[in-house]
Amino acid sequence: MQFIEISIDVSWLTFFAVHLNSFWSSIVDCLFIVVSFHGWEPQQFNAIVALEKILITFTGAKEIEQMKKQVVNFLMMFFFIGTAVAPMMTASAGTISFATPQSSVADTNLYQFMPFPMGAAVGIARMKNNAKYSEVVSKEFNSITAENAMKFRSLHPAENTFNWADADYLVEFAQKNGKRLHGHTLNWYQYLPAWVTNFSGDSIAWENMLKTHIQTVVAHFKGKVASWDVVNEYFNDDGTIRPSVWVKNLGPDYIARCFQYAHEADPDAILFYNDYGHEYSSAKRTAIGKLINAFKARNIPIHGIGMQFHMTYTQSDANINAAMAFAAGTGLKVHLSELDIRLNTNKVQGFVFNETLAAQQADRYKFVVQAYNAAVPKAQQFGITTWNVGDADSWVPSWQGVPDYPLPFDANYLRKPAYKAIIEGGK
Ligand code: XIL
Numbered sequence: 001m002q003f004i005e006i007s008i009d010v011s012w013l014t015f016f017a018v019h020l021n022s023f024w025s026s027i028v029d030c031l032f033i034v035v036s037f038h039g040w041e042p043q044q045f046n047a048i049v050a051l052e053k054i055l056i057t058f059t060g061a062k063e064i065e066q067m068k069k070q071v072v073n074f075l076m077m078f079f080f081i082g083t084a085v086a087p088m089m090t091a092s093a094g095t096i097s098f099a100t101p102q103s104s105v106a107d108t109n110l111y112q113f114m115p116f117p118m119g120a121a122v123g124i125a126r127m128k129n130n131a132k133y134s135e136v137v138s139k140e141f142n143s144i145t146a147e148n149a150m151k152f153r154s155l156h157p158a159e160n161t162f163n164w165a166d167a168d169y170l171v172e173f174a175q176k177n178g179k180r181l182h183g184h185t186l187n188w189y190q191y192l193p194a195w196v197t198n199f200s201g202d203s204i205a206w207e208n209m210l211k212t213h214i215q216t217v218v219a220h221f222k223g224k225v226a227s228w229d230v231v232n233e234y235f236n237d238d239g240t241i242r243p244s245v246w247v248k249n250l251g252p253d254y255i256a257r258c259f260q261y262a263h264e265a266d267p268d269a270i271l272f273y274n275d276y277g278h279e280y281s282s283a284k285r286t287a288i289g290k291l292i293n294a295f296k297a298r299n300i301p302i303h304g305i306g307m308q309f310h311m312t313y314t315q316s317d318a319n320i321n322a323a324m325a326f327a328a329g330t331g332l333k334v335h336l337s338e339l340d341i342r343l344n345t346n347k348v349q350g351f352v353f354n355e356t357l358a359a360q361q362a363d364r365y366k367f368v369v370q371a372y373n374a375a376v377p378k379a380q381q382f383g384i385t386t387w388n389v390g391d392a393d394s395w396v397p398s399w400q401g402v403p404d405y406p407l408p409f410d411a412n413y414l415r416k417p418a419y420k421a422i423i424e425g426g427k
Pocket of ligand 1: 147148232308338395
């Protein structure tokens with residue numbers, strides 16, 4: 001359970017050495033430090049560094065020699081506390097959690113541990129207004145997906161109006177921070193503006209509208225967005241085609257034309273079919289498999305399969321493995337595109353997160369990552385994306401109508417046991 005990550009700079013050591021004068025004061029200081037590492041804000045760190053500079057100014061060469069010795073003593077004490085005292089404190093002090101250290105400490109990045117790209121879906125308002133959120137996104141992930149900003153209603157709110165501002169904000173963020181940006185989604189039966197759902201044109205006008213939307217969007221992001229979910233959720237869970245305004249007005253084969261239009265607009269883009277339920281519906285898997293085979297036979301450009309994986313913590317190993325084996329068998333790139341693992345399966349109002357649930361959730365995260373990594377050949381591993389970052393950002397509570405805690409970070413962006421489990425699963 002213990003998961004302590006320590007980042008310490010020399011100025012810190014020097015500062016604490018200055019006032020480590022006796023054995024007892026060093027014990028007190030070390031305890032103080034261990035607690036500080038997990039709870040301090042950046043301003044407090046800065047204040048300590050400033051104080052340290054003043055002390056060094058008033059300290060002579062002799063004292064510096066003395067300080068060096070004390071640094072060694074201090075380090076020994078620090079590691080003693082890290083390995084022996086901290087776990088005891090975890091057990092006794094409920095509010096200090098060493099299992100989920102503070103993510104603002106400059107230490108590790110999730111994606112650097114992973115053998116494939118690791119992404120998160122992000123909301124634009126949070127990216128702009130919540131510094132902690134954007135910090136965690138840029139630190140922990142190397143791929144991002146717009147949670148909503150590239151959907152039809154966001155980009156194309158009126159027939160002759162395209163609104164690029166939010167999505168372009170993300171493009172700029174991705175470029176500045178060296179992140180891959182995955183496009184989601186060119187066509188879906190949901191998140192449509194009223195002008196589309198109320199559209200009264202004939203099939204030629206519908207076709208024109210579909211094509212214009214796809215090609216304007218793909219062209220706008222060409223060279224900035226390298227991959228797209230072209231069509232989202234075309235099938236029902238039983239494998240039949242979902243009724244939608246698109247199927248109704250254009251017929252079921254409109255899906256093939258979506259891929260062709262996207263490919264024409266950006267021949268380099270990696271094009272995905274994205275859906276949910278692979279882990280529980282073999283009928284849906286079969287339908288998706290048939291679609292992919294038909295596309296291949298007709299030379300319709302499709303390069304990837306997105307499996308959303310909005311799953312429950314009760315999902316079985318066998319079902320998860322079946323989804324991975326199926327996706328690997330398509331020979332296409334495989335993206336676990338919207339991973340979250342919900343806990344409140346009985347839909348209890350007032351449901352609270354606890355350590356047992358944390359461990360069960362971590363176990364599933366680990367299993368999913370392991371199963372993906374084992375079943376999907378390297379060349380097909382597009383990566384794993386969680387559907388947002390912290391529990392308070394998740395769409396699951398509003399979707400399910402009850403509290404839930406489905407993501408690897410908690411509401412304060414502290415790493416939950418699931419975080420470490422993802423890393424373990426990628427080993
Ligand atoms: C969800 C978003 O998370 C919500 O904020 C929005 O209100 C509705 O859409 N499958 C998908 C995603 O492909 O686009 C959905 O995202 C979640 C289900």
